[in-house]
Amino acid sequence: MMERVSSFLSARSSRSNSGTQSPLHEKSDSLLLPLPxxxxxxxxxxxxxxxxxxxxxxxxxxxxxxxxxxxxxxxxKSGVRSMDNRGSQNVDVSDDDPPPGSPAEHSPEEDKQPSSLPSWIVYEHLNGYFNGLKSLVPLKNHTPEWPIPNYQGPIRSVAITSDTVPKPKIYRPQPDYKSEEYLSKFHPVEDCFLDEHNTPAPDIYAFDGLPQHQPNPAIGSYDLLGLRQDICFDRFSRYGPYGLGYGREEGGTGEGIDTDMTGASHVWEKTGRINYNSVDWGDAQERCNTRNARRFIQETDEDGVPIRTDDDKKGLTKIERKAVLVRTYVGFRWTQHVILNFRAMISELNLKSGGEYTVHFLVHVKDLEAPIWADPRVVQDILDANVPAEFHSICSLWSEAQMRLYYPGPFTAPFENPSKQDIHGVYRSAHFPMQVFALQHPEYSHFWNWELDMRWTGSYYELFDRTGEWAKAQSRTLLWERSAKYYIPPLHGSFDNFSRLVEKELEASGRQPVMGPALFPGRQPLFSETTGRDNLPKSCGKDKDPKLCGVGEEADIITLNPLFDANESGWVFSQDVTGYNTQLQLPPRRCAIVTASRLSRRLIMAMHEETWRHHHSMFSEMFPPAMALHHGLKAAYAPHPVFLDRGWDYKHIEAAFNGGRDGTSGGPGSPFDMKNEHNHKGTTWYFNSEFAGLLWRRWLGYPQMDGRGDNGGRAGQGTMRGGKAEEESDLSSGRLCLRSMLVHPIKFENPAERA
Structure with a gap:
């Protein structure tokens, strides 16, 4: 999470990686087991x-x-693994639709494992991520380096399929707003522009096919969420339309000019190089929203129920509006790459969707004495010093002093407060300013919580839209249970097979499935609950098919990591629970590490009431999921594609990531236990990941240490690879081209930024 620093964490938790020092250049790791x-x-x-x-x-x-x-x-012989309370009997895939191949139960790499190193370090690095544009093949001809049946090791060479860089094509994941089908259901969409001169919002581009042998995800699925996996993006097809590859004097960023640019000019053929120097993103979004106002439900009640107006056109569906809240702070260093990322986000989510999403920045002002609610000059001075001018008009400033006014308490002592931070601070209660923002903006039905150091290589609209639609289509029956476990397609097979496995594991555990609000000692109701309002939809009635319970209902929370049971999980903040009777047992809790998530107005209003009325709160990653659990709301973990830098044995992945209670990611053996978090270092999505930054910077065209080395290698070790000379070499396959994927954390991009 953003700017979290404390003496406790630097000493005891891998969260210290979220500071300014990149994990790529660590020479040692406190999570590694010490030598005897x-x-x-x-x-x-x-x-x-x-x-x-x-x-x-x-x-x-x-x-x-x-x-x-x-x-x-x-x-x-029994295969017992450390930090896994289930031993080696991890997965039953004996149903129909088995996985497409599984390696032998014993991998020869296991014999190489030094006892002082994490178990995954014995697996060899995969090389296919670094194959480029000259090795593209159609998806039907694509053979992933890993995971595959009878995997023998990483590839050592790649076939060049073209002597030249192919041309990308315009990529639009939004609906065809001009189609007869769309117009028969929804109001027309008016085009939106960057400025008052009607400069069109640009399209991004994508390449047909994938680099041969690019690995497939270890966790999550493209097809499941409806994400395209037959195309890839290089840095210029993704960011060229927003200013990558040309200088600031032309309205660009000046970044990318010192990297290989072969064939990059194609992305500017239709629009030219757009000058962003005078763009005001707040004005651009406001114009777009105004032009398309009749498309949207303009106001909702406190539970997120649309308030209908007399001028609603009968027969055409109005759309709910969504906000994207990006948390930033005074002192954050805005680089040109960061600017590129948020230009892309605003253009793709707002301008290209006709105003379906609106992006806002929540700026944390650390000076408790600054009168940001009273003096516009103070506000302007803070913005001038801390935020690029093009984003000023989408900023909302807040401070901990304000949060004390909104939520004065009193807050009783927590069960634990390992960080020793204040309850009103961003570290423990990043949800407070989001709750206040939702109160002030009744026009939004859903709120995406986003962070500065996250990147998505494809279109943001595709990510947010597809995850929302997938979650909406999920049945509530066993949804909490499915969401507590990582989906590993190489081992679990289809999602239907995965769902049957979850059901079997639940039956074997003897536990009851979660359905409806949680009941526990000391529970206090919301106002809506005292009036008899039920948060379960009619489709969950006793006379209804359980499989259809909640199908078609918008999710109240969508997370991008599993919703795990925090109890006895070893997660450092699992007992940071405030306002409950400490003489009673801890209330039931769920949590999702990395706060990126979509929250409904109904959930945020429940959180708000719990905070101001009952004086309850929990640590930032735990409070929203726990409130959804307590009040019977719909919660879903969207299993997006997550990649590993090495070719793990499939059952080892299961043991490492689903090694908790009853085959889940929660309870004893959780991957979120401090002792187990090292398993995430080779993934593309976790706050302590080393691979995410390495892959992202290679994709941007910067040379990086490849992580190879003695004893399996680690970040910052090995040989410098990538960069302009290598990408332009006659022996090279060219610039990297990646499918859509989330990468986090990205603490720097151009290596020069570290100086």
Missing amino acids: QAYSKSKAKLRMRTLLGNSLYRRLALWAIAIFMITSVLIL
Whole structure:
């Protein structure tokens, strides 16, 4: 999470990676198991001769040694893994539709594992991520390097399929707003522009096909969420329309000019190089929203129910508006790459969708004395010093002093406060300013919570729209249980097979499925609950098909990591629970690490009431999911594609990421336990990931240490690879081209920014 620093965390938690020092250049890792320490010479020694001198002692000792050796052999054969309370019997995939191939239960790499290193480090790095544009093949001809049946190791070469860089095509994941089908259901969409001179919002471009041998995701699925996986994006097809590849004097960013630009000019053929120097994104969004006002439900009640007006056109569906809230702060360093990212976000989510989404920045002002609610000059001075001018008009400033006014408490002592931070601070209560924003903006039905160091290589509209539609289509039946577990297609097979596995594991556990509001000692109701309002839809009635319960209902929370049971999970903040009776047991909690999520107005208003009325709160990643659990709201983890930098054994992935209670990601053995979080370092999506930044910077065209080295290699080790010379080489396959994927954290982009 953003700007989280405390002495506790730097000493005890891998969250220290979220600081300004990139994890790519760490030389050591506090999460790695330490080498065994030798006994001190001054320690008293128990001599074997003395122990065995007596015949009775000798027999007892020999029997003890024999029992120990037999027990050890049995344990080793049973496949017990450390930090996994389920042993090796992790997955039942005996149903129909098995996975497309599974490696042998014992991988030869396991024999290489040094005891002092994490288990995953023995697997070899994959090379296919770094194949480029000259190796593109259609999806039907694409053979992933991994995961595949009978995987033998990483590829060592790539076939060049073209001597030249192919041309990308315009990519529009939005609906065809001009089509007869669309216009028969919805109001017409008016075009939106960057400025008052009607400069069109640009399209992005994509390449047909994928680089040969580019790996497939280890976790999550493109097809499941409806994301295109037959196209890829290079840096210029993605960011060229927003100013990558030309100088600031032309209205660009000046970035990318020092990298390989072969064929990049194609993305400017229709629009030219757009001058962004005078763009005001607040004005652009406001004009777009005004032009398309009749398309949208303009106001909702406190539960997110649309308020209909007399001028609603009968027969045409109005659309709910959504806000994207990006948390930033005074002192954040806005680089040109950051600017590129948010130009793309606003253009794709607002201007290209006819105002369906509106992007806002929530700016944390650390000076508690600054009168940001009273003096416009103070506000302007803060913006001038901390935010690029093009984004000023979409900023909402807030401070902890304001949050104390909105939520004065009193807040009783928490069960635990390991960070020692204040309840009104952004560290423990990043949801407070979001709650206040929602109160002030009744026009929005849903709110995406987003962070500065997240990137998406494809269109933001495709990501947000498809995850929302997928969650809407999910049945509430066993949804909490499915959302508590990572979906690993190489092992679990189809999502239907995965769902059957979840059902079997639940039955075996003897636990009851979650349905409706949670009941627990000390629970306090909301106003709406005292009037008898039920948060379950009619489709969940007793006379209805359970499979259809909640199908077609918008999700109240959509997360991008599993919704795990925080109880006994080992997650450092699992007991940061405030305002509940500490003489009673902890209330039930769910959590999703990385706060990126979509929250409904109904959920945020429940959070608001719990905060101001009952004086309840929990740590930032835990409060929204826990409130959804307490009040019977619809919650879904959207299993988006997550990649690994190495070719893991499939069952090892399961043991590492679903090693918690009853085959889930929660409880004892959780991957979110501090002792287990190192497993995420080779993924593309987790706050301590090393691979995310390495892959992103290589994609941007910057040379990086490849992470190869002794004992399996780590970030910052190995050989410098990539960059202009390598990409332009006759032996190279060209610039990287990646499918849509989320990468996090991105703490810097151009290596020069680290100076």
